[in-house]
Amino acid sequence: MANKLLEMKNISKSFPGVQALSEVDFNVDKGEVHALVGENGAGKSTLMKVLTGIHPDYEKGKIFYKGEEVRFKSPAEAQAAGLAIIHQELELIPELTVAENVFLGREPGRGWINKRKLKADTKKIFDKMGIEININKKIKNLTIGKQQMVEIAKAISQDAEIIAMDEPTSSLSQQEVRILFDLIKDLKAEGIGIIYISHHLEEIFEICDRVTVLRDGYKVKEQAVADTDRDEIVRQMVGRDVEDRFPDFKIDEGKPIFEVKNLSVPGLISDVSFEVKKGEIFGLAGLMGSGRSEIARAIYGLYKKRSGDIYLEGRKLNIKSPGDAIDNGVYYLTENRKDEGLIPELSVGENMSLSILEQLTFVRGVISKRKEKNLVKDFISKLDVRTPGPWQLIKNLSGGNQQKVILGRVLSTDPKLIIMDEPTRGIDVGAKHEIYKLMEELAAEGVTIIFISSELPEILNLTSRVGVIYNGRLQGIIDGSEVTQEKIMNLATGGS
Amino acid sequence: MEYASNEQKDKYKEFILQFLDKFKAGIGLLAMVIVMSFLSDRFLTLPNMLNIFRQVSIMGIMAVGMTMVILAQGIDLSVGSILALSGAVTAGMMAGDTSMVLSVLIGLAVGTGLGLFNGLMISKAKLPDFIVTLAMMSIARGLVLVYTGGRPISGFDPAFRTIGGGRVGMVPIPVIIFAVILVIGYLVLNKTTFGRYIYAVGGNQQAARLAGINTDSIKIKVYAISGFLSAVSGVILTSRLNSAQPTAGVAYELDVIAMVVLGGTSLVGGKGTIGGTLIGALIIGVLNNSLNLLGVASFYQEVAKGLVILVAVLLDSLQHRD
Numbered sequence: 167m168a169n170k171l172l173e174m175k176n177i178s179k180s181f182p183g184v185q186a187l188s189e190v191d192f193n194v195d196k197g198e199v200h201a202l203v204g205e206n207g208a209g210k211s212t213l214m215k216v217l218t219g220i221h222p223d224y225e226k227g228k229i230f231y232k233g234e235e236v237r238f239k240s241p242a243e244a245q246a247a248g249l250a251i252i253h254q255e256l257e258l259i260p261e262l263t264v265a266e267n268v269f270l271g272r273e274p275g276r277g278w279i280n281k282r283k284l285k286a287d288t289k290k291i292f293d294k295m296g297i298e299i300n301i302n303k304k305i306k307n308l309t310i311g312k313q314q315m316v317e318i319a320k321a322i323s324q325d326a327e328i329i330a331m332d333e334p335t336s337s338l339s340q341q342e343v344r345i346l347f348d349l350i351k352d353l354k355a356e357g358i359g360i361i362y363i364s365h366h367l368e369e370i371f372e373i374c375d376r377v378t379v380l381r382d383g384y385k386v387k388e389q390a391v392a393d394t395d396r397d398e399i400v401r402q403m404v405g406r407d408v409e410d411r412f413p414d415f416k417i418d419e420g421k422p423i424f425e426v427k428n429l430s431v432p433g434l435i436s437d438v439s440f441e442v443k444k445g446e447i448f449g450l451a452g453l454m455g456s457g458r459s460e461i462a463r464a465i466y467g468l469y470k471k472r473s474g475d476i477y478l479e480g481r482k483l484n485i486k487s488p489g490d491a492i493d494n495g496v497y498y499l500t501e502n503r504k505d506e507g508l509i510p511e512l513s514v515g516e517n518m519s520l521s522i523l524e525q526l527t528f529v530r531g532v533i534s535k536r537k538e539k540n541l542v543k544d545f546i547s548k549l550d551v552r553t554p555g556p557w558q559l560i561k562n563l564s565g566g567n568q569q570k571v572i573l574g575r576v577l578s579t580d581p582k583l584i585i586m587d588e589p590t591r592g593i594d595v596g597a598k599h600e601i602y603k604l605m606e607e608l609a610a611e612g613v614t615i616i617f618i619s620s621e622l623p624e625i626l627n628l629t630s631r632v633g634v635i636y637n638g639r640l641q642g643i644i645d646g647s648e649v650t651q652e653k654i655m656n657l658a659t660g661g662s
Numbered sequence: 663m664e665y666a667s668n669e670q671k672d673k674y675k676e677f678i679l680q681f682l683d684k685f686k687a688g689i690g691l692l693a694m695v696i697v698m699s700f701l702s703d704r705f706l707t708l709p710n711m712l713n714i715f716r717q718v719s720i721m722g723i724m725a726v727g728m729t730m731v732i733l734a735q736g737i738d739l740s741v742g743s744i745l746a747l748s749g750a751v752t753a754g755m756m757a758g759d760t761s762m763v764l765s766v767l768i769g770l771a772v773g774t775g776l777g778l779f780n781g782l783m784i785s786k787a788k789l790p791d792f793i794v795t796l797a798m799m800s801i802a803r804g805l806v807l808v809y810t811g812g813r814p815i816s817g818f819d820p821a822f823r824t825i826g827g828g829r830v831g832m833v834p835i836p837v838i839i840f841a842v843i844l845v846i847g848y849l850v851l852n853k854t855t856f857g858r859y860i861y862a863v864g865g866n867q868q869a870a871r872l873a874g875i876n877t878d879s880i881k882i883k884v885y886a887i888s889g890f891l892s893a894v895s896g897v898i899l900t901s902r903l904n905s906a907q908p909t910a911g912v913a914y915e916l917d918v919i920a921m922v923v924l925g926g927t928s929l930v931g932g933k934g935t936i937g938g939t940l941i942g943a944l945i946i947g948v949l950n951n952s953l954n955l956l957g958v959a960s961f962y963q964e965v966a967k968g969l970v971i972l973v974a975v976l977l978d979s980l981q982h983r984d
Contacts, residue, residue, distance in 0.1 A: 466872075487874075488871055488872050491874075493874075505869075509862050509869050510866065510932075511865045511933045520870070520874075521873045523859075524855055527855065531854050531855050531856060532853055532854055
């Protein structure tokens with residue numbers, strides 16, 4: 167067929183002990199956006215790595231690109247052929263400018279870089295994309311959204327005919343998502359094939375033509391987006407019915423247990439005050455960079471120049487470090503699981519026991535392996551962490567299971583207040599649901615939760631009240647009975 | 663379903679891979695020993711083996727401290743200079759009629775103090791470890807020259823000589839001290855909360871901090887331990903030579919770091935063992951000893967040592983490449 171751009175047939179790939187892909191078919195037509203979905207560990211990334219030459223050693227299957235059989239040996243080879251992949255973690259060089267990044271390794275001129283041409287060529291690409299950007303700015307000074315545009319520009323500059331995007335919207339603001347989608351529509355119109363990997367199913371219905379669902383390395387189903395719906399895809403992903411995606415909550419009318427008064431950190435947040443009741447799930451919403459996480463980090467003792475007071479159970483807390491916070495029953499679950507949560511070279515068990523280790527000893531300072539083992543076993547079964555055993559290195563688990571291990575670390579300290587920052591980011595639907603359920607159980611047991619999320623549906627469904635942050639200030643608090651997405655967005659963009 | 667048996671199989675496979683990964687340095691050492699035992703009659707004899715252990719004990723003791731520093735994602739370039747200053751201070755005290763025990767304690771305190779200073783600069787003042795310990799390397803060496811006036815210090819209580827020169831049965835005392843420190847190092851890293859925190863800080867400092875660990879304190883302690891163990895080596899070396907040399911320990915940091923790296927400890931932190939460091943130390947020891955027995959000129963020995971390090975690191979990197 168003339169408009170078949172890419173055909174992957176019967177692809178199988180295994181790693182020691184894991185069959186990552188089993189006879190998977192996947193193809194992309196010209197001008198098509200083909201979504202690839204599945205829980206973490208379903209094989210999406212491996213399939214992309216097979217395609218782009220990172221894993222050239224797949225055991226079975228063939229890849230046809232523009233009608234010819236290919237087997238790319240390296241990402242560079244795939245790139246040269248017109249296959250670009252935009253990873254979840256962007257691969258730009260922060261100290262170089264936009265233009266320098268777009269043409270990195272392919273600078274015009276011989277030996278000396280022809281800067282004028284470099285800039286002109288870059289500008290041409292962004293003009294074509296309809297994106298406004300200062301091409302002389304260093305990457306580190308751009309928002310993540312803009313950085314993503316630079317990655318796309320880079321792909322376009324290489325005359326890419328297929329662009330694979332891995333979770334492209336995971337750190338974009340809603341406005342940036344709109345720009346991205348417009349751009350995808352333009353790319354489509356030019357006949358570029360797009361592989362779209364995402365956990366956000368709404369996006370798939372908005373932007374994609376076809377969707378392929380993977381589960382445990384198998385292709386479950388390929389279907390036109392128009393012929394399916396969200397619930398059906400979720401069922402295909404998890405292999406079972408997920409009843410209510412969000413559990414229901416009753417608002418606890420207890421006393422305020424946690425109070426923040428006039429919390430400020432120069433340049434980040436100013437004059438934030440709120441209170442949370444015992445067993446309440448209090449939402450904190452706001453756009454990326456609004457200061458949501460900074461409030462949490464200030465409470466957790468991560469900033470030196472903090473002013474304002476924090477009270478827990480009527481007692482004023484003097485938190486100067488995360489250690490102090492944990493000792494006082496306050497725990498912050500970071501949004502950057504990889505950079506700030508995991509200790510990759512330690513095992514599941516060692517990662518889990520880290521915050522409570524001082525209490526798992528015979529005598530001060532000497533670990534009791536038995537006590538440690540018992541604690542870890544408890545939490546592995548309680549949180550249903552899927553791991554071959556506590557000895558497994560945490561880096562070998564899927565995102566959802568890693569998050570459960572870190573949650574085990576949090577819960578092991580028996581906290582009174584947990585601040586969860588994007589706890590479901592980058593994890594699969596099934597694990598998300600388990601985390602929602604866990605939050606419900608914790609709240610019922612009287613644990614107070616501050617829940618920070620960019621996904622408004624999560625916030626709407628889980629919290630009793632929502633504080634909205636704009637520009638480092640608490641713009642307003644909306645009561646659970648009145649909260650809507652529109653109201654949150656209004657406050658989050660500076661409305662009142 | 664054969665799910666369970668697969669899981670079991672995975673576990674074995676993982677175990678074997680980890681076993682090979684863990685013991686590749688040991689396998690290399692064994693290979694060297696076997697080859698050498700054919701090449702030289704004198705190699706595989708008890709006196710020569712004890713000789714090798716005695717030769718590596720001084721740097722090996724420092725390597726135990728360096729292992730902790732590198733595990734915590736640091737580096738300590740000042741170990742050789744701290745060794746020299748601690749040795750010189752101990753010697754100077756004794757020459758000035760201070761009692762042997764007190765002199766040794768003061769020498770150890772000096773080394774520990776300088777290590778502590780390194781740790782404070784790195785964790786509290788947030789200066790790069792490479793620069794701080796490079797500066798300390800120069801400062802401590804300078805202080806040695808000032809303190810000794812550039813001349814060796816000698817003339818001690820004969821009892822002092824037993825530390826570096828004595829034997830228990832056939833076993834030299836430095837080897838016994840090295841063994842004790844190895845065991846303590848192993849226990850600290852594997853059985854204590856402090857040891858676990860060293861791995862955590864080296865594996866991901868920010869994550870360790872958010873998990874409530876006082877990462878600054880861990881870093882300070884590691885450098886203090888490295889300073890202390892350098893001082894221990896300084897005392898032993900001074901005793902063995904029966905004098906404190908102003909140039910003692912020059913370039914020791916390189917061999918000490920080589921021992922740690924040959925033992926499989928990752929320079930990016932968070933991964934490695936004391937057992938590995940022992941193997942690494944023995945590889946350096948066997949290599950030096952073999953080249954001597956084979957009559958290779960000392961200049962070439964340096965080249966050979968460098969090549970061995972390169973090959974070892976190369977093998978490691980090839981193995982971990984995707």
